[in-house]
Amino acid sequence: MSNGPGASRHxxxxxxxxxxxxxxxxxxxxxxxxxxxxxxxxxxxxxxxxASVSLxxxxxxxxxxxxxxxxxxxxxxxxxxxxxxxxxxKVPAYSTVTVTIxxxxxxxxxxxxxxxxxxxTVGNVMYVNGRPIQRVSPDAPGHxxxxxxxxxxxxxxxFVNVPLLGVADNAPNVVTIAxxxxxKPNVIVFRFKTxxxxxxxxxxxxxxxxxxxxxxxxxxxxFGGPMSTTGYMAGTVTVT
Amino acid sequence: MSAAASGExxxxxxxKPEEPRHVRRIVKLWAVLSVICIAIALLxxxxxxxxxxxxxxxxxxxxxxxxxxxxxxVGLFVWLFVGYSVVVFRARVPAGTRAEELDDGxxxxxxxxxxxxxxxxxxxxxxxxxxWGMFGFYKQTTDPPANPLVVNVTGQQWLWTYSYPSLGVxxxxxxxxxxxxxEFRVTSDDVLHGFVxxxxxxxxxxxxxxxxxxxxxxxxxxxxxxTRCVELCGLYHTYMWxxxxxxxxxxxxxxxxxxxxxxxxxxxxxxx
Numbered sequence: 001m002s003n004g005p006g007a008s009r010h011x012x013x014x015x016x017x018x019x020x021x022x023x024x025x026x027x028x029x030x031x032x033x034x035x036x037x038x039x040x041x042x043x044x045x046x047x048x049x050x051a052s053v054s055l056x057x058x059x060x061x062x063x064x065x066x067x068x069x070x071x072x073x074x075x076x077x078x079x080x081x082x083x084x085x086x087x088x089x090k091v092p093a094y095s096t097v098t099v100t101i102x103x104x105x106x107x108x109x110x111x112x113x114x115x116x117x118x119x120x121t122v123g124n125v126m127y128v129n130g131r132p133i134q135r136v137s138p139d140a141p142g143h144x145x146x147x148x149x150x151x152x153x154x155x156x157x158x159f160v161n162v163p164l165l166g167v168a169d170n171a172p173n174v175v176t177i178a179x180x181x182x183x184k185p186n187v188i189v190f191r192f193k194t195x196x197x198x199x200x201x202x203x204x205x206x207x208x209x210x211x212x213x214x215x216x217x218x219x220x221x222x223f224g225g226p227m228s229t230t231g232y233m234a235g236t237v238t239v240t
Numbered sequence: 241m242s243a244a245a246s247g248e249x250x251x252x253x254x255x256k257p258e259e260p261r262h263v264r265r266i267v268k269l270w271a272v273l274s275v276i277c278i279a280i281a282l283l284x285x286x287x288x289x290x291x292x293x294x295x296x297x298x299x300x301x302x303x304x305x306x307x308x309x310x311x312x313x314v315g316l317f318v319w320l321f322v323g324y325s326v327v328v329f330r331a332r333v334p335a336g337t338r339a340e341e342l343d344d345g346x347x348x349x350x351x352x353x354x355x356x357x358x359x360x361x362x363x364x365x366x367x368x369x370x371x372w373g374m375f376g377f378y379k380q381t382t383d384p385p386a387n388p389l390v391v392n393v394t395g396q397q398w399l400w401t402y403s404y405p406s407l408g409v410x411x412x413x414x415x416x417x418x419x420x421x422x423e424f425r426v427t428s429d430d431v432l433h434g435f436v437x438x439x440x441x442x443x444x445x446x447x448x449x450x451x452x453x454x455x456x457x458x459x460x461x462x463x464x465x466x467t468r469c470v471e472l473c474g475l476y477h478t479y480m481w482x483x484x485x486x487x488x489x490x491x492x493x494x495x496x497x498x499x500x501x502x503x504x505x506x507x508x509x510x511x512x
Contacts, residue, residue, distance in 0.1 A: 111429040112394055114401040114410050148399060148412075151466065151481040159412055201479050205396065207430075223397055223430040228475045 045086040051095045056084045056102040056185070057143050057164060063178040065231070073178075080226040081105060081143075081208050087235025093197045096122065099162075102185040104175070105142040107166025108206050108222075113138045115146065115205045118190070120160035126190040128165050135163075142166030147192070147202040147237055156195030161205075164188050194239045204233040262328065270320050274313045281308050293461040293486060296441030299376050306372065310365055380455035388421040388456050395426070395433035395446035398476035400467055409499045414467060414484040417492035421458045427451045434470030437484055439463070445471070459486040 045053060058064065064084040065075025091097045110116055116138045118126050125132045141163035149158050165186050173181035209227030226232035285305045292298040333339050391414070392403040403410050414437075416422055426435045426446045433446035444454045469480035487495065 112396050112401060114394070114403070114412070117410075119412070146399070148479060150479045151468070157413075157483065161412075201476055203398065203476060205399070228397070230475065234475060 045089050051092050052098040052100065053089055053091065054100045054102075055086075055089075055145075057105055058082055058084060058177075058182065059105040060180070061232070062180045077226070077232075080210070080229075080232055082226060082232045083204075083235070087202075087231050087233075088238070089202075089235065090238045090240055091194055093194055093239050096191050096193050098189065098191045099145070101145060101162075101164055101188045103142050103164040103166065103188055104182040104185045105166060105208070106169050106171075107140050107142050108208050109139040110141060110163075110205070111207055112205065115144050115161055116141065116163055118162055120147070120158070120192060121162060122191040122193065126162050126188055128186055128188050130187075133165070136165050140165055141206050142186075143204045143206045143208055143233070145202060146205050147200050149200055150198075156198075158192075158195065158200055160190075160192045160202075162188065162190050163206075197239050200237040200239065202235055202237055208233065262324070266317075266320055266324050269324070270313070270317050273320070274316055277312045277316060278309050281305070281312060290438035291461070291463070292441065293439045293459050293463060293465065294441050294457040295460070296380055296455060296457050297439055298441075299379070300441045303372065303376060307369065310369070314362060314365065377455075384456045385421040385458065388423040389417070390423050390425060391416075392451075393424055393426040393435055393446070394429055395435060395469065395473075395480070396429040397431065397474050398469070398480040400435070400469075400480065400482045402482075404496070407496050407500065409496055411499055413482055415492060415495045416459050416484065416486050417489050418459055418462055418486055420489070420492075421456045423453060423456045425451050425453050431473050432471050433473050433480070435467065436470045437465060437467050439465040440484070443470070462486050462488065 045055065056063075059081055061074045061078050061080050061082045064082050065077075066073055117135045118124050118133065125134050127133070143164045143166075145160070145162045145164060147158055147160040149156075165188065167183045167186055171183035174184050175182045204227065207222040207227070209222050210225030228234070230236075282305075285301075285308070289301045289304060290297065292301050329345065331339070331342050331345065333342065390405060392405060394401045394403070399412060400414075401410065401412055402414050422440075424435070424442060424444070426444050427450060428446040428448040430448060432448065434443070435446050436443045440457050440459060442454055442457060444452055446452070463486055465484040465486070467482050467484055469477060471477075473480065
C-alpha cells in the first residue's frame, strides 16, 4: 500500500462512501418505520361511550369523503362504493363493541361461500332490522365487514365476518342524503369482543369494486378500485 | 531471486522484488474462509430453518443446508478472486502522473487446465444438485399414501379459507390431525397467490380458476404453525396468513364436530 496524497484520497473516499451508505440506510429505515398507516383513510371513527360504532355503506361516495371545503362531495372517486364516515375505527380493549351498519347497497353474489356466514360475533349472530340472522344466501350480501388479525399479533386472534344483507334490487329510493337518493337501508347490528390493544385490518369480501384486480381468469373481476383502497372498502380497527 | 542473493547492490532501483505466489495465497485464504463459513452455516441453519413437521419439510431443510454448504466455496472463490485482484493488482499512480497516462496491465491468460477444472467442478455440482432435487421429488410423489384428508384451499384478497369436503367444514384456520396424510387442493378467487406452510414443506401457487395439488404430506409433530402468501397480491398482502394447528385425532374430531355444517336456522335472502 502506498503512502502520500493518493492513499489519503483513497481513505477519504472509502470513509465518505461508508458514511453515505450508512446515511441512506438510516433514512430508509426511518422512512419505513414512520409509515404506520396503510394509505388514505378519512379521520377515525371512535367508539363512543358504551363502545359502539356506527357506519354506513353506500353504493357510491357522494355522501362521503368530502370535497375541498370538507363537506360531503364524493372525493376523487364519487362512483366508488364506500363505507362511511370512516374506515379507520378505534375501539377500547377488553370490551364488547356494538357495531351498527346501515347498508344502502344492493346485493352481489359471493365468489367464496365461506363469507355467507356470520362468524366471530357474540353468539355468531347479527341482527338485520332487529331479526337474528346467522347466515345469508351466497348471492344475498351487499358487502361484508370482515376483521382479521395481522400476522404480527398472533394473540389474541380476532376474526369477525358479517355478511351485510343487501337491499332488494327493486327497493324504492326513499332516503335523501347529501342530495342523493337511496333506498331504505338494512340496519345490521352485531357485537364482538376485543382483547389486548393492537391494530387489526378489516375488508369487504364481496366483489363490489371495479375492473380487474388481476388477469380476470375465470371471470373473477371487480376486486379492484374501492376493494383495494383503504378509505373505501378496507381499513383498520385499532384496539386501544 | 532477491537482489542480495544475486549479489546486486542494495537499493538498486532496477531490482524487482520477488513476486508473491498469488494463486497459492488465494487458495489458502479460500480454504480457511470456506471452513469458517461452512461452520457458521452449520451453526446458524438450525436456528433460522423452520421447524419441520413433515418428512417433506425435513428434506427441504436438508436441501437448503446442503445447497448452502456447496455454494459457499464456489461463491467465496469468485469473491475472493475478485477482491484479491482489486486490492493487490490495482494500479498505483505515481506522484505527478495522471491515471489516464498509465498503461494497461498485462492481460490475464488462463491455463486450459484451470478452465477445465473450474467448469468440471461447478458443472459437476450443478448436475449433483439437479439429481438431488429430482430424487427428492421422486420420493415425495411415488407411492402416495391412501385415503388422504383432502383440504380445499381458496386464496382471496386477502385471506385463506379452508374447506374439508369430506367433513362438511369451512374455516379460516387450518386444523390438521396428527399422522394423517393431507392433500391440499389450492385455487384463487381473484389474483395469483402463493400458498406456503414452511413447517409442512408445502409451497404452491394459487392460480385463479385452476385447482392445483401438491405432494401429500403427513404432519408428524403437534404444534401451531402458519400459512402465508408469497406472491405480492395487493393492499393487504402482508396480512394474508392464517393459523395452522396440528392436533391429536381426538382434538381434531372435536374441532370438526364444533365447526361442521355451520349454523342452523334462517338463511336470509336479499330484501327479505
